[in-house]
Amino acid sequence: DADVTQTPRNRITKTGKRIMLECSQTKGHDRMYWYRQDPGLGLRLIYYSFDVKDINKGEISDGYSVSRQAQAKFSLSLESAIPNQTALYFCATSGIADTQYFGPGTRLTVL
Amino acid sequence: AQSVAQPEDQVNVAEGNPLTVKCTYSVSGNPYLFWYVQYPNRGLQFLLKYITGDNLVKGSYGFEAEFNKSQTSFHLKKPSALVSDSALYFCAVRHYGGATNKLIFGTGTLLAVQP
Numbered sequence: 001d002a003d004v005t006q007t008p009r010n011r012i013t014k015t016g017k018r019i020m021l022e023c024s025q026t027k028g029h030d031r032m033y034w035y036r037q038d039p040g041l042g043l044r045l046i047y048y049s050f051d052v053k054d055i056n057k058g059e060i061s062d063g064y065s066v067s068r069q070a071q072a073k074f075s076l077s078l079e080s081a082i083p084n085q086t087a088l089y090f091c092a093t094s095g096i097a098d099t100q101y102f103g104p105g106t107r108l109t110v111l
Numbered sequence: 112a113q114s115v116a117q118p119e120d121q122v123n124v125a126e127g128n129p130l131t132v133k134c135t136y137s138v139s140g141n142p143y144l145f146w147y148v149q150y151p152n153r154g155l156q157f158l159l160k161y162i163t164g165d166n167l168v169k170g171s172y173g174f175e176a177e178f179n180k181s182q183t184s185f186h187l188k189k190p191s192a193l194v195s196d197s198a199l200y201f202c203a204v205r206h207y208g209g210a211t212n213k214l215i216f217g218t219g220t221l222l223a224v225q226p
Contacts, residue, residue: 004154035216040120040218041218042201042216042217042218042219043155043201043216044216045213045214048213058213090154090155092155098143098145098160098162098205098214099145099157099160100155100157100214101157102147102154102155102156103154104152104153104154105152105153105154
């Protein structure tokens with residue numbers, strides 16, 4: 001987990017607020033991902049990026065945006081948070097091989 | 112479309128007994144298959160993967176998984192469970208040869224090992 005860090009680890013915010021979740025990695029990987037985890041639903045892909053100039057929507061991108069500031073940094077933003085975005089958010093990275101390495105997660109609560 | 116199913120929300124096993132966590136998949140072509148484990152308040156940790164070759168794959172912490180093409184299954188196994196194995200386990204699949212390496216995750220199986 002130390003190779004992939006996420007900030008903040010916990011966040012409580014109010015409906016309508018803008019919030020940014022940050023992810024940094026020291027593995028030197030080009031590929032980065034954002035997932036959300038909800039009980040009973042597993043992990044669902046929000047956005048992914050194969051390099052700094054490549055950003056792609058995942059299966060549940062509505063209400064989210066991302067920024068790939070550098071190879072090592074990939075941020076997820078909620079422009080106007082809503083309660084059903086309350087979830088556990090994970091960042092992950094991978095190289096050309098398929099194994100993904102996950103950060104420790106950010107627990108987000110939207111009131 | 113790719114998919115993966117974990118039919119059991121929870122598996123209970125006594126310490127020292129063998130454990131099996133089930134996973135079935137659906138993918139066109141050859142699959143890459145993965146198992147990840149999530150301990151409380153932690154991110155997912157890679158356990159093992161199957162790409163090609165021997166159908167029995169060995170991974171971390173004494174876990175192994177058997178790829179069965181005819182049954183489209185990739186069940187996770189361990190000969191002797193430990194209380195410390197209690198965690199949430201995810202199976203994932205990726206289409207081999209695809210342009211991306213997006214993984215599709217199952218919904219997870221909670222493994223509870225009783226002392």
